[in-house]
Amino acid sequence: MVVLSPYLALALVPVVFACDSCEEGEKSAYPRFTRRMQPQAEDAVTQPRGPLTWGEINFIHTSDSHGWLEGHIKERNYGADWGDFVSFAKQMKDQAANKSVDLLLIDTGDLHDGNGLSDATDPNGKVTNPIFQNIDYDLLTPGNHELGAVDVAYNTFTDFTAVYGDRYLTSNIDICKNCQESEPDEKEWVAMGGRFRHFTTKQGLRIMAFGVILDGTNNNKDMTRIQPAREMIQEDWFKEAANRQDIDLFVLIGHNPVKSGIPKSESTFPLIMETLRGLRPEIPVQGFGGHTHRRDFRIYDPMSSAIESGKYCDTVGWISLDGIKSQPANKTANPQSQDSQADKRGISDETCSKTKDFDMQLTRRYLDWNRLTFAYHAAGSQNILDSSEGLAVTKGIEDSRNSLNLTYVYGCAPQTYCISCKPAGDPGNIYTLVETAASAKVVNPDRSANSRMIIVNRGVVRYDLVQGPFTLDDSYIVCPYHNAFNYFPDVPYSLASKVLETLNKPKSTTKRSTMTMDTISSQMLGYDECDNPSPHNGTELLKPKTLFRRVLDEDALTQGYTTCDDLGGDGDDTPHSEIPEYDLPGHFQATAGFPEDGQPDTVDLIFSDFLASRIANALNLEGPSKNYTKDDGLLYLPVDFSTNTLIPAYASTEWQDNISECPISG
Ligand SMILES: *[C@@H]1O[C@H](CO)[C@@H](O)[C@H](O)[C@H]1NC(C)=O
Ligand SMILES: *[C@@H]1O[C@H](CO)[C@@H](O)[C@H](O)[C@H]1NC(C)=O
Numbered sequence: 085m086v087v088l089s090p091y092l093a094l095a096l097v098p099v100v101f102a103c104d105s106c107e108e109g110e111k112s113a114y115p116r117f118t119r120r121m122q123p124q125a126e127d128a129v130t131q132p133r134g135p136l137t138w139g140e141i142n143f144i145h146t147s148d149s150h151g152w153l154e155g156h157i158k159e160r161n162y163g164a165d166w167g168d169f170v171s172f173a174k175q176m177k178d179q180a181a182n183k184s185v186d187l188l189l190i191d192t193g194d195l196h197d198g199n200g201l202s203d204a205t206d207p208n209g210k211v212t213n214p215i216f217q218n219i220d221y222d223l224l225t226p227g228n229h230e231l232g233a234v235d236v237a238y239n240t241f242t243d244f245t246a247v248y249g250d251r252y253l254t255s256n257i258d259i260c261k262n263c264q265e266s267e268p269d270e271k272e273w274v275a276m277g278g279r280f281r282h283f284t285t286k287q288g289l290r291i292m293a294f295g296v297i298l299d300g301t302n303n304n305k306d307m308t309r310i311q312p313a314r315e316m317i318q319e320d321w322f323k324e325a326a327n328r329q330d331i332d333l334f335v336l337i338g339h340n341p342v343k344s345g346i347p348k349s350e351s352t353f354p355l356i357m358e359t360l361r362g363l364r365p366e367i368p369v370q371g372f373g374g375h376t377h378r379r380d381f382r383i384y385d386p387m388s389s390a391i392e393s394g395k396y397c398d399t400v401g402w403i404s405l406d407g408i409k410s411q412p413a414n415k416t417a418n419p420q421s422q423d424s425q426a427d428k429r430g431i432s433d434e435t436c437s438k439t440k441d442f443d444m445q446l447t448r449r450y451l452d453w454n455r456l457t458f459a460y461h462a463a464g465s466q467n468i469l470d471s472s473e474g475l476a477v478t479k480g481i482e483d484s485r486n487s488l489n490l491t492y493v494y495g496c497a498p499q500t501y502c503i504s505c506k507p508a509g510d511p512g513n514i515y516t517l518v519e520t521a522a523s524a525k526v527v528n529p530d531r532s533a534n535s536r537m538i539i540v541n542r543g544v545v546r547y548d549l550v551q552g553p554f555t556l557d558d559s560y561i562v563c564p565y566h567n568a569f570n571y572f573p574d575v576p577y578s579l580a581s582k583v584l585e586t587l588n589k590p591k592s593t594t595k596r597s598t599m600t601m602d603t604i605s606s607q608m609l610g611y612d613e614c615d616n617p618s619p620h621n622g623t624e625l626l627k628p629k630t631l632f633r634r635v636l637d638e639d640a641l642t643q644g645y646t647t648c649d650d651l652g653g654d655g656d657d658t659p660h661s662e663i664p665e666y667d668l669p670g671h672f673q674a675t676a677g678f679p680e681d682g683q684p685d686t687v688d689l690i691f692s693d694f695l696a697s698r699i700a701n702a703l704n705l706e707g708p709s710k711n712y713t714k715d716d717g718l719l720y721l722p723v724d725f726s727t728n729t730l731i732p733a734y735a736s737t738e739w740q741d742n743i744s745e746c747p748i749s750g
């Protein structure tokens with residue numbers, strides 16, 4: 085949950101997004117004809133490896149956009165904005181109509197928390213929801229970030245059901261209809277959207293769709309309630325829906341990882357897939373998941389699979405399916421997943437092979453979110469890509485960014501600082517920057533004579549800081565959380581110096597109390613398993629660089645996704661070179677004001693506020709003369725100096741070089 089700092093609340097101009105008015109006078113006001121995107125953004129340089137395969141039914145999937153409707157302004161792989169996506173979606177719908185096949189658009193939630201455009205307003209999403217709604221989704225479902233703050237949950241409920249009606253699916257989510265103002269005597273729980281949707285596509289396929297969020301997310305329990313999937317599948321409505329005779333295809337969408345066993349976010353897709361297979365052995369199931377911010381494709385059984393399509397508007401997922409109406413007569417022939425038209429010569433992949441039985445004639449592709457890609461697949465020409473709706477959306481985003489002051493530049497970041505592409509301690513690792521900034525800026529003038537140790541957790545950072553102008557928008561992107569700095573004064577150095585090591589020890593997962601504490605602090609931070617997306621579970625240091633080793637032309641590939649899923653290593657639409665991924669500790673520590681030589685006797689032990697009890701516990705392990713409690717924590721700096729304003733404060737003084745002509749690296 086992002087709390088608005090006071091100055092921002094004042095600067096806030098209500099932004100109304102109206103397509104009609106944007107159309108007028110567009111040519112003179114906005115003379116960029118061949119290059120849309122946001123004005124500061126760069127386009128990609130590597131084009132897709134080949135055309136998409138189309139089936140009798142096709143899907144475009146987005147997930148976990150987290151407010152990034154402006155696209156990635158400083159990263160050319162993902163430079164398109166939502167207006168470009170609107171144009172792309174329209175072109176693809178037209179192509180589907182030309183081919184007499186179906187194309188469905190699907191989103192699986194988490195619409196804000198992560199970008200200035202969504203988070204600089206109160207409530208979050210005030211500007212981004214209407215922009216998002218320019219896509220005429222066929223099926224969509226909320227994520228945990230729509231179920232956190234009370235006002236966000238309630239607005240999403242009223243807004244999205246009004247716009248999308250029965251296409252908004254919440255098979256296992258209820259919302260309290262009368263809890264918005266105060267705690268009622270008796271809560272009135274209602275389904276937040278439709279439990280299921282049965283419909284017939286343009287081409288006559290009969291679809292039964294469900295929208296199921298994973299169990300146990302950090303939703304606001306007063307306002308929303310999530311029914312565990314194992315209970316949901318026992319409901320009469322579910323059994324009746326699944327047993328209807330007029331079904332050709334199940335579509336299971338959900339803010340739900342496609343892979344089970346990922347720590348902290350157990351998927352319920354396998355259970356639901358198994359249940360549907362049990363009830364209806366003859367009907368295929370196509371799934372669309374989310375939440376873990378990765379590209380992935382999972383096969384559950386020979387007729388059930390699901391895709392997960394990245395994060396932060398960096399990925400469009402593509403699925404083509406054939407042989408639904410006319411069941412594949414010869415399953416052993418197994419013609420599936422022949423993404424035949426695509427040029428796979430660039431891919432030499434010995435480490436990632438498909439192993440599972442699968443009978444569907446299916447292809448999946450993960451498209452990079454840029455104009456080059458959109459134009460390539462939509463029309464083969466940038467001039468044809470743009471639609472008037474898309475251009476209006478682009479203009480609306482630009483106007484909103486300006487009126488929210490998101491383009492305000494604090495400084496010019498001299499290099500890129502990433503979360504995990506450099507090891508901890510490397511100058512290019514963002515926690516090294518956080519430590520440097522904390523040493524320089526987290527100082528109370530009245531106590532500046534004291535030695536200081538400052539501890540933050542890994543979740544303080546949400547996204548890489550890319551070389552180039554560091555803007556107000558970037559302050560939301562990189563460190564969205566507004567945690568104040570608290571401290572224990574005058575802690576003996578002999579105790580304080582042990583804390584970091586204790587905090588970073590691997591936790592025993594069997595201790596209930598520890599888990600509860602972590603869940604609460606995660607929730608406070610809005611920090612969940614999404615926040616540090618990693619395609620791996622963090623046990624290995626550097627992944628082997630074997631994918632895409634041989635490339636046809638000599639052009640260096642740009643770094644990006646190199647996905648290995650249940651269908652193999654050919655899912656990425658644009659080949660990339662691998663981004664190294666280093667393991668990181670859970671907490672980082674900066675020091676300042678230490679004596680020239682020797683150690684201080686005592687230090688001010690400073691930390692982001694919600695770490696108080698963790699740090700007290702760590703100190704108490706060292707046998708202090710008096711045990712610490714979290715209530716011993718005092719405010720170190722005024723609350724408007726927070727983890728969100730730390731890097732802006734640093735940039736405002738240290739990154740003033742080249743501020744008017746600041747090179748972008750992405
Ligand atoms: C659809 O077909 C018509 C007629 O052949 C053609 O003019 C149009 O460009 C096609 N549209 C797309 C999106 O392929
Ligand atoms: C399926 O296989 C059988 C025999 O193996 C063959 O006679 C038949 O034509 C095949 N059907 C299709 C649709 O390929």
Ligand SMILES: *[C@@H]1O[C@H](CO)[C@@H](O)[C@H](O)[C@H]1NC(C)=O
Pocket residue numbers: 091095489492556
């Ligand atoms: C934009 O934000 C910056 C940083 O807080 C502030 O200094 C500036 O005055 C703001 N500009 C406007 C127009 O609100």
Ligand SMILES: *[C@@H]1O[C@H](CO)[C@@H](O)[C@H](O)[C@H]1NC(C)=O
Pocket residue numbers: 496497498741742
């Ligand atoms: C500023 O720009 C100049 C010229 O491009 C470059 O040599 C220098 O390293 C830049 N300084 C910083 C701090 O980015």
Ligand SMILES: *[C@@H]1O[C@H](CO)[C@@H](O)[C@H](O)[C@H]1NC(C)=O
Pocket residue numbers: 345347621622623
């Ligand atoms: C992490 O991955 C390794 C190697 O794939 C595996 O052995 C281990 O069980 C995994 N750990 C968790 C917590 O998933």
Ligand SMILES: *[C@@H]1O[C@H](CO)[C@@H](O)[C@H](O)[C@H]1NC(C)=O
Pocket residue numbers: 704708709710711
């Ligand atoms: C501090 O707490 C620990 C366990 O919580 C306890 O064993 C110890 O006696 C306490 N020490 C003091 C000084 O109260």
Ligand SMILES: [Zn+2]
Pocket residue numbers: 148150194227375376377614
């Ligand atoms: Zn997410």
Ligand SMILES: [Zn+2]
Pocket residue numbers: 194227228229339374375376614
């Ligand atoms: Zn999520």
